[in-house]
Amino acid sequence: MRLLRPLAGTPNRLALSLTVLYVLCGYGSVLLARLAAGPLPVLDFAAGAGLICLLLGGRRGYLSVWLGSVIVQLPQLAMMLELQPALLLAGLLALVSTAEAHLARIGWRNSEMRIRHPLLREPRELAHFWLHVAMLPPLLTQPVQLLLLNLAGLGGERGFLETGWYLLMLVLGHASGLFLLGPCYAGWRDRGRWPRLLSLPWWWIAAFIAVLASAFLVYRHTLMLVLPLLLVLAIQYGLPGTGLAMVLLAVASVTATARGLGIFAGGMPGLSYLNLQVFLFSTGFMLHYLALAQSLLLRHRMRLEAEVIARTEALTASNAKLAELATIDALTGVRNRREWLRRATEQLLQARRYPAPMSVLVLDLDHFKLINDQHGHHAGDLALIAACDACTASLRASDSFGRWGGEEFAVLLPATSEEESRRVAEKLRQAVAAICISLDTGAVVRITASIGMASLRDDDHDLERLIRRADDALYRAKRGGRDCVVCDSGEA
Ligand SMILES: Nc1nc2c(ncn2[C@@H]2O[C@H](COP(=O)(O)OP(=O)(O)OP(=O)(O)O)[C@@H](O)[C@H]2O)c(=O)[nH]1
Known part of the structure; x- marks a missing residue:
């Protein structure tokens, strides 16, 4: 046959x-x-x-x-x-x-x-x-x-x-x-x-x-x-x-x-x-x-x-998608606040267990409301994406960059001294200031960022305290005229 x-x-x-x-x-x-x-x-x-x-x-x-x-x-x-x-x-x-x-x-x-x-x-x-x-x-x-x-x-x-x-x-x-x-x-x-x-x-x-x-x-x-x-x-x-x-x-x-x-x-x-x-x-x-x-x-x-195999594969793919959605900011593609906090907590424990310097930067785009008001929400979104791209391109793979909310971002620099962190913050400020977005309307949008920085000290019992110090520094940077870096010591 x-x-x-x-x-x-x-x-x-x-x-x-x-x-x-x-x-x-x-x-x-x-x-x-x-x-x-x-x-x-x-x-x-x-x-x-x-x-x-x-x-x-x-x-x-x-x-x-x-x-x-x-x-x-x-x-x-x-x-x-x-x-x-x-x-x-x-x-x-x-x-x-x-x-x-x-x-x-x-x-x-x-x-x-x-x-x-x-x-x-x-x-x-x-x-x-x-x-x-x-x-x-x-x-x-x-x-x-x-x-x-x-x-x-x-x-x-x-x-x-x-x-x-x-x-x-x-x-x-x-x-x-x-x-x-x-x-x-x-x-x-x-x-x-x-x-x-x-x-x-x-x-x-x-x-x-x-x-x-x-x-x-x-x-x-x-x-x-x-x-x-x-x-x-x-x-x-x-x-x-x-x-x-x-x-x-x-x-x-x-x-x-x-x-x-x-x-x-x-x-x-x-x-x-x-x-x-x-x-x-x-x-x-x-x-x-x-x-x-x-x-x-x-x-x-x-x-x-x-x-069963096909369904398991589909389930694995949707689980991966869900995990991504739970950790990634949908607009900018960087870590969301929850994921950034999770990683930062881990890094803090690490830095305490094997003593190493560490800094947190809080970066806020200046007069962002004006961009939305003058050029529309879409232009604001483009500016946020461009700022994220510029910052992540300037950081090391071991650093963590995340969206804290709105036009505010948080950066964690593990194993980085205060002096080095200051240089990184300045580099980020310059990278954002170099952004130039050409809109379809012909208008050109430029942005700047103010950055508050705090380096880990012995009396920083938890991450919250470290972030609060960086946030205070950011407040001073805003008060000091924006487009600048301020350390929690108060120096600009
Ligand atoms: N396009 C866009 N705008 C956003 C997004 N999230 C927050 N914003 C806007 O960002 C603006 C933040 O405004 P403010 O908190 O007044 O801050 P600012 O205008 O940057 O002023 P300073 O921080 O003091 O320099 C608000 O108008 C929000 O609506 C977003 O995902 N996309």
Whole structure:
């Protein structure tokens, strides 16, 4: 099946490959039928192959099924009829096979959506599926096939009851073919699991073969031991696993029964195969339901996990956004008052624990109200942003710059002596004084700042006291004419 994938792009090669698949399955079924006395059509894999051809090949699949069916039937018919009637009959029988595949395909397509539901709500959905895919198509087409054979004089010397029995075997044989190969196709579509299937531990295969060998050669009742093995396959490997295992089990059982071995052998040959089909159908139905439910659950779980990952990522992103909003001033992008205070408190503790100089500056833009009044609030906002940019560009990464409120800012200079802090304050004053904002109106806005400074002293028990001293110095700077730096000592 994997081999068919690369051929999907070349329609003629795909049609050819599907015909080959049909013919192989058809000859396989003929061989199995010949094993059974009669010969009895016990497992018609060609019916399942027909369905796969139509599902994979679409319109081209019809030609593959018809042609494949002619190739399989013609040699047998040619042995009993002249070439011309044999050709005609093979063509007609192939039409019946194509119709059967078509009906199965309709059943498959119609029920597929119900089956794909994440939790396969009711087992009856699967029963409905198989009724429309595996039972109804042969039930509607096989009587026609038998009628054609009888009209051609190939019906044999069967009485009414015998004909009914043969028809039942024919219908069940085709239903089994559809029932066994359908899951293989579904498993192929679920081919993500194939690599896992290839890594099937050898002892599973050995155990499977050992149970079959023991059931058909040693003690027939050990066949029941395949049930737990199949159960594990269904859980571990889903439909690809159960599909393949069921085909193996079916072929082995039919071969053994035909040779008089195993639990189904003995009694009327037809009855043995009927019992075998009942076993295969009930086992397969249970396993397919389990495998399907398992893979649907897995898909559902993967979808849920992907959803959880996506939501966690969204939550992390919105948490980061929230954290940013809680610490950053929306207009200027610098730290807000709360964040500045948090950092300043930390730095103060640090400076007390490992004694180091430290200063606080309080910077206030001068006559800011005038800018708002003369040029509008937007110009005021631009001035605030420009002042922040200028100040942060003049500071070290270890310094903390934050918006205290309105047009007032606070600066923390850790590990900086009083003299150095004075120089930094002067640098900030000059940086603000150098700002020149050209407005759309053509007006030019210039700003200046007054700065109050306080350096940490032994009697500064808390941050509040240090800030208050810097604030007092700022007040003196304003009183002293603005656009200047004043230290809490009172010097300008
Ligand atoms: N555009 C703008 N203006 C603001 C913002 N926050 C505060 N202001 C304004 O800043 C002005 C501050 O005015 P005042 O407290 O009188 O101070 P000032 O005009 O700078 O005077 P001095 O500080 O004495 O030099 C007020 O008009 C506030 O409305 C803001 O985010 N954007």
